[in-house]
Every structure is written in C-alpha cells, then in structure tokens.
Amino acid sequence: MININVGIYGGKAPIPVKVHIDNLDNNNDLYFSRTSSFNETYTLPAGRYSILVAGMNPEDGYTNISVSGNFREEPLPEASFTRKTPSYAVFFYIEV
Amino acid sequence: MKRSLLTLSISILTLSLLAQEKEKMQTNDLKIAEQLKSGNSKDVLFSFFQLGLKGLTSDNKSLTFNSTLFALKLKSNPKLLKDNLLTKENFSRNLQFNIKLNLDSSYKFKGLTGGITYAIVNQRDHQLAVFTSGHLQKKIKIDSLHTEYFQRLKEASAKLLLTKDIPVEKKKEQLAAFNYSIDYMERTGLTDSIPDFILNTFEDKGKKLALQHEELIKMRKEAYSMIDKGWLWTISANGTTDHLNQFKSGALSTVILKGNNPELDIRSTFSYVDTLVITKISQVKLSSAAGLNFALLKSETGNLIEFKPYLAYELILKNPIANEEKSVFFANADLRIRITQNLWLPFTLKYDLEKNNFLGFLNVSLNLNPLK
Numbered sequence: 001m002i003n004i005n006v007g008i009y010g011g012k013a014p015i016p017v018k019v020h021i022d023n024l025d026n027n028n029d030l031y032f033s034r035t036s037s038f039n040e041t042y043t044l045p046a047g048r049y050s051i052l053v054a055g056m057n058p059e060d061g062y063t064n065i066s067v068s069g070n071f072r073e074e075p076l077p078e079a080s081f082t083r084k085t086p087s088y089a090v091f092f093y094i095e096v
Numbered sequence: 097m098k099r100s101l102l103t104l105s106i107s108i109l110t111l112s113l114l115a116q117e118k119e120k121m122q123t124n125d126l127k128i129a130e131q132l133k134s135g136n137s138k139d140v141l142f143s144f145f146q147l148g149l150k151g152l153t154s155d156n157k158s159l160t161f162n163s164t165l166f167a168l169k170l171k172s173n174p175k176l177l178k179d180n181l182l183t184k185e186n187f188s189r190n191l192q193f194n195i196k197l198n199l200d201s202s203y204k205f206k207g208l209t210g211g212i213t214y215a216i217v218n219q220r221d222h223q224l225a226v227f228t229s230g231h232l233q234k235k236i237k238i239d240s241l242h243t244e245y246f247q248r249l250k251e252a253s254a255k256l257l258l259t260k261d262i263p264v265e266k267k268k269e270q271l272a273a274f275n276y277s278i279d280y281m282e283r284t285g286l287t288d289s290i291p292d293f294i295l296n297t298f299e300d301k302g303k304k305l306a307l308q309h310e311e312l313i314k315m316r317k318e319a320y321s322m323i324d325k326g327w328l329w330t331i332s333a334n335g336t337t338d339h340l341n342q343f344k345s346g347a348l349s350t351v352i353l354k355g356n357n358p359e360l361d362i363r364s365t366f367s368y369v370d371t372l373v374i375t376k377i378s379q380v381k382l383s384s385a386a387g388l389n390f391a392l393l394k395s396e397t398g399n400l401i402e403f404k405p406y407l408a409y410e411l412i413l414k415n416p417i418a419n420e421e422k423s424v425f426f427a428n429a430d431l432r433i434r435i436t437q438n439l440w441l442p443f444t445l446k447y448d449l450e451k452n453n454f455l456g457f458l459n460v461s462l463n464l465n466p467l468k
Binding site: 007008009010011012013014015016018020022024035036037048050052054056058059061073076077078081083085086087088089090091092093 | 222228238242250254279282283309319
C-alpha cells in the first residue's frame with residue numbers, strides 16, 4: 001500500500017497534476033490526473049515501480065510532493081520534494 | 097564504483113552551482129506574471145500589501161497602507177495558502193482596507209483616513225486561474241502540450257531504470273541527478289551541463305524537451321496576460337477625520353477596469369466634505385473620470401512606463417464656496433514610472449480646461465507580496 005500526497009499552495013493548479021505509476025516488471029501501469037491537492041492511497045502488487053508526478057504551480061505558489069507507505073525499498077532518491085518553479089516534474093523509485 | 101559515484105556527485109554539484117548562477121542572471125518566471133499587471137490596476141486592487149506616499153509635491157501629502165483581509169488572515173493561519181482552503185477565501189481575498197495618514201506641507205498630522213474596498217467583479221485573479229477551462233481552454237492549448245512533455249519525461253525516466261541489479265546507492269545517485277537535471281532545466285530553461293547519461297535517456301539529448309518547456313512557459317505568460325484583460329469592478333467607502341479626530345469627510349467610490357494596453361479606466365466618487373472657511377460648510381461633490389491607460393515602455397518583466405490620459409468632471413451638488421465653480425472639466429494625465437520591480441512613481445498632471453491652468457502631483461506606491 002502506498003500513499004501519494006500532493007499539496008498545492010498559493011492558488012489553484014493552472015493545469016491538472018499528472019501522475020504515472022509505472023510497474024517496471026509488466027504493463028500494469030496506472031495513470032491519472034488531479035485538478036487540486038490530493039492525498040490518496042493505492043494498493044500495488046509486489047514489484048518495482050517508478051512514479052512520475054508533473055504539473056504547474058500557481059503564480060507565486062509551490063507544490064509539495066511526497067510518497068509514503070510500506071516498502072521493500074524506501075523511495076529513491078528522496079521521499080518528498082518541494083517545487084517552486086512554474087512547471088515541475090519529480091521522479092521516484094519504489095519497491096513494494 | 098567509487099569513481100562513478102564521485103563523477104555523479106561532481107555532476108550534481110556543478111549543476112547546483114550553475115543553476116544558482118543562472119537564477120541570479122535570469123528573472124524568475126514566477127514573478128514575471130505578477131509584474132505584467134499594470135501599475136494602474138495594482139493601484140485599484142493590489143495583491144497583498146501596498147505602501148504609498150501620495151502628494152509629495154502638493155500641500156496635501158499622505159502616507160497610506162493598504163492590505164487585504166486575506167493577507168492578515170494568512171499571517172495567523174499560513175495553512176490558508178493551500179488550494180482547497182484558499183479557494184474558499186474569495187471574500188477575504190477581494191476585501192481590502194486602507195489606512196491613510198494625512199499630512200500638511202510641513203508633514204504635520206492633519207487627520208486620518210480609513211476605508212474598505214471590495215471587488216464585486218474580479219476576473220483578473222491569478223491565484224484562481226485555471227488554463228483548462230472557460231475561454232482560456234479554447235485559446236491556449238497548454239494542457240495538451242504538457243501531456244506531450246510528460247510523455248517525453250516518462251519515456252526518459254523508464255530508460256534510466258532499464259538496467260536491473262544496480263546497487264541502491266548508485267540508483268539513488270542516478271535518480272537524484274535525474275530529478276536535479278529536470279529541476280535545473282525547469283529553473284533555467286537550459287540543458288547544458290546536464291550529465292550525458294541523463295541526456296542520453298532522451299532520443300534527441302533533451303532538445304525537444306527544452307523547447308517544449310520554453311513553449312509551456314510562453315503559453316503560461318500568455319494565459320496570465322489574457323486574464324489581465326478581464327473586468328475588474330470595485331466599490332469602496334472611506335471616511336476622514338481632521339487633526340482633532342473629528343469626522344471631516346466621507347466618500348463612496350467605484351472603479352471599473354477592462355482590457356490591457358489600452359486599459360479602459362472609469363471611476364466615480366460621491367463625496368461629503370466639511371469645509372471650514374468662515375463658518376463650517378458641508379459640501380457634497382460628484383467626481384467622475386474616464387480614460388485609457390497605455391504602456392509606453394515595456395520590458396520582459398512588465399511595464400516600465402505607463403501613461404493614462406483621461407477626462408475628469410467635478411460637480412458640486414451642494415454648498416459651493418464663494419467664487420468656486422459649480423462644475424469643472426479637467427483634461428488630466430497620469431504618468432507612472434516603475435523604479436524597481438514593485439516601486440512605482442505615479443505623477444498626475446491636471447489641466448483645468450476653463451482656466452487653462454496646469455497642476456502636478458507626485459505620488460509613490462510600493463506593492464509588497466509576502467510570498468516573494
């Protein structure tokens with residue numbers, strides 16, 4: 001079970017936040033987008049995954065992105081990021 | 097192994113230093129959109145705080161402080177910045193108040209002015225801007241471009257993890273370098289100095305990705321610029337006391353702005369003033385003005401010089417003072433010069449069309465944003 005928490009600060013996200021959970025061992029990938037902050041839990045089968053989160057910040061705003069849960073391998077390279085650039089993308093690797 | 101880790105570490109360090117340098121050289125795009133707003137519109141409805149020194153060259157000087165209710169609430173509850181809470185704060189974000197210290201020519205206290213302004217219509221709200229709905233969605237195809245950009249990143253990141261059985265430490269370094277490289281490109285718009293092993297995950301060494309990023313930022317600016325053409329309609333009420341803190345005057349005003357270069361500016365004020373000549377006279381006056389605000393000089397970071405010619409009409413509805421004209425037409429012009437990113441010097445030139453007189457007033461206004 002993993003949790004993805006995306007917090008948008010300073011206004012609305014001008015475009016939806018896109019998330020891709022890529023199962024590196026097969027094609028059972030998960031793709032979704034959200035128009036506002038979210039904190040959601042997903043049940044994933046055991047395996048290696050990469051998670052890509054990308055979006056745009058509100059003007060003068062920032063976004064906190066974090067991944068938590070029960071892992072065989074803790075999220076790499078970090079479990080959380082803060083991005084203040086107009087557009088951003090962060091990448092995680094996890095083993096469930 | 098140690099050598100490759102060292103190479104990666106040096107790459108990240110180099111990127112970090114280069115990014116910091118580039119950030120110093122390049123203006124942050126986050127700030128640009130806010131700066132693109134006209135000085136004229138910032139005087140009508142500001143973002144957070146505004147400090148002003150008005151009438152520097154006249155007998156009636158004033159020191160003003162303007163703020164929104166939201167800016168004050170934010171001081172006590174920073175969590176309000178989160179999107180789901182911020183969007184519920186429309187009233188407090190559109191309600192601003194002002195306190196003005198009135199001074200005479202020798203900077204002696206002449207009284208206090210307090211007032212509130214509320215934006216009935218505010219289509220220029222950048223914080224609530226969503227590019228994927230309404231008229232913006234039809235004109236700016238930013239989300240479809242971002243989907244392509246996302247796809248490109250997805251393919252590159254997958255390539256990075258193709259090789260199995262990489263030691264955890266090395267994998268961590270590689271992923272850190274990947275994230276840092278993308279962040280570096282997002283901050284600077286450049287792909288130079290990004291390590292080859294990252295660039296090689298893109299089929300064209302990241303050239304297309306950088307171009308798409310540049311286009312995304314351009315579209316973002318364009319979207320904010322379109323938002324600034326929307327309607328802004330405010331109403332305000334304020335009252336002034338004299339040096340003995342006795343009520344002296346009150347005013348109800350409304351301002352309408354529309355468009356961007358030129359920006360249509362229509363405003364009207366209904367005022368009540370206690371004037372002391374020989375005996376106390378309560379005068380009631382209606383002042384209206386309409387004009388167009390032009391950006392005479394622009395830069396990448398916004399307007400540098402603005403010029404607003406307008407016609408003003410003043411009508412005394414009750415108790416004109418002896419020899420005072422009951423109605424006067426002025427041909428006025430405001431010239432605003434931006435001194436720094438947030439400091440404006442507005443100069444008002446008044447021309448009495450009937451008496452052929454020139455009058456000039458120099459003001460200063462400083463817009464402050466706590467997020468910067």
